[in-house]
Amino acid sequence: MLFKKASHNVNTNVRFMLGAVAAAGVSLTCGAVHAQSSVTLYGIADVGVEHINNTSAGGAQTREVSGNLSGSRWGLRGAEDIGGGMKAIFQLESGFNINDGTTAQSTRGLGANAATTARLFGRQAWVGLSYRGQQLTFGRQNSLLYEQAVAFDPMGASSRYSVLSLDYAMAGRIDNSAKYTGVFGPLTAQAMYSTRYDSGYGAEVPGAEITGRFFSGALTYAQGPFAASVSYEQRNSNTVPTNTGTERRATAAASYVIGPVKGFAGYRYLRASNAFLPANPIVVANGSQASAANLYWAGAQYNVTPAFIVTATGYYQDVHSTGADPWLAVLCADYFLSKRTDLYATAGFAHNKDKSALGVNGYGTVAPGYNQTGITIGMRQKF
Template sequence: MSFNKASQNANSKSRFMLGAVAAAGVSLSCGAAHAQSSVTLYGIADVGIEHINNTSAGGAQTREVSGNLSGSRWGLKGVEDLGGGMKAIFQLENGFNINDGTTAQSTRGLGANAATTSRLFGRQAWVGLSYKGQQLTFGRQNSLLYEQAVAFDPMGASSRYSVLSLDYAMAARIDNSAKYTGVFGPVTAQAMYSTRYDTGYGAEVPGAEITGRFFSGALTFAQGPLAASVSYEQRNSNTVATNTGSERRATAAASYVIGSVKGFAGYRYLRASNAFLPANPIRVANGSDASAANLYWAGAQYSVTPAFVLTATAYYQDVHSTGADPWLAVLSADYLLSKRTDVYATAGFAHNKDGSALGVNGYGTVAPGYNQTGVVIGMRQKF
């Protein structure tokens, strides 16, 4: 009996040890699987006090505004390692106005043709695959011109006082899109296509497939202190009756770093059909029959210290067949309190003539033919 009890005790201990080893193995494998995938919560809260004169309603205005150097946002992005270099990726990003808590990106289009949509993730909402420097994604995504503007506009295509003030498409997001990005050494190649780039104007139209179509391509070179890019995009009108009307843009830009100074220069060509809807942006901007415009910009960033950066830039819009050619000058100072928190001050001056209406925050934000000065002081916190 004593032998049997000893044997049973030994067997029990063996089973316990085997069970513990098995449990540890399961725990380790779960940990390894967890280590191969991740989801990150991130965001930016940016708010400031702005003063502008000669508003479109007349007089000056002082207000609290959200999203100055960066649009306020929160988002989720994730990656899962599928093995063999393949990864599944996604990103969901919501824009909001921190001064009143409302969502952003709910209105698209220009003037009387603006449309309102309900967007939970109005900045980005996409999923896709990446493999050894190549990426294919589907959903609502930043346009290629937007990505080029962020990289080659001295103000980084900020929400205010930037290249975005002169062309809304420099911060466009494209619905129903497929985007390819391939990195080949110092060259990055991109292509993008959408079956309906703005669902604020409805879904795809059976039998009229070119309605609301969009396609774009871009090439970027970056090596050492030099970076340069070219890009092209075309979008068709959003109504069946005018869907052969189009809006086309081409850009070329470059940047170069010399010590603590980074210089920028860029060019954008725009041609829009008179029948283009939601609107011909040149006609809305200038109240003219113009259908083409050239936009030029140049500027520099100077890192006074690692924590203090000064930016100066100028933008000039040459609208064909009219003298309504405005320009915008911007000076900005940004001081980092930490890696995640900074304070800034930005001043802009928009000069108008022949009835143009460019304000520091975009066309239509100043009384036509009047100049406008704007100043904003704020802080930004990243998490």
């Protein structure tokens, strides 16, 4: 408005000064308006070189791999104070493979009605409200089991050589979900529901509302050096003809800190209907699918120095009605060059019997009945 009212004879220098004053005023005003809002760009770039033997294709393999201790990702998170202690919040997070630049979460479901899902923000994409320790969010979100695994698996549910190798659901992400989290002192209560947890199979089905349904709940207690959590989830099959088939999990886990050592222990119960789809890759043994398994794990992290951490853990899967009960042992050394950059070396050994096929990177990645050793050396930077 200043420029519109000014005479055409105003000196160029005066115009410049007026413009500078106006720009400064706008800048200050914007700063005041957005003082209670924030948007953060963040990410992790993790890459390493892995050598494994007895691959499912036969022989050994040496390769460069992305996302070892942490899945490589970039994201945006933000919050806006809308008054009365309430905030509007959001998070968008995209996974990628740093070794070749491809997206990490594009998937295709199984069955006749499956669809290819190209996910721009495949790790997370949600929006919601928070109010005095309580939060309600909607979108594609981490499952409650995933959050528990990150906190109570000694390997932090890392992309490789962790509890995720024995159960894909320990890194579950749920489409079309509503999620509640309430913090009440040392106790955190959570509940989650989805109208169709995997959009790789298409949208919700009219007249068949239980197809692809998901619900879950969790309670976590943390006080001083001790923390513990229990959770439950149920998934219905993603195809209409088999939608009464379910996959149910319950978990219990705890951790305790003694000086520089943090110990962990956990248990996961699994029951799956024979009709459940997708076919459960967790408990494959002798070329067939079992319907029940118990998973146990225990381990510890030792802070040798503030910059050097050593982690050791073991996982055992008891597959019902078969002797194919594999176990996985993992040892990891992680050295921090700075707060943002670390170098790591991880070694894993998967032991199979009765033709079970657990590899260090998950089921089906080793020749059935063969043991597998894997070693990864890599670098991770956070920003």
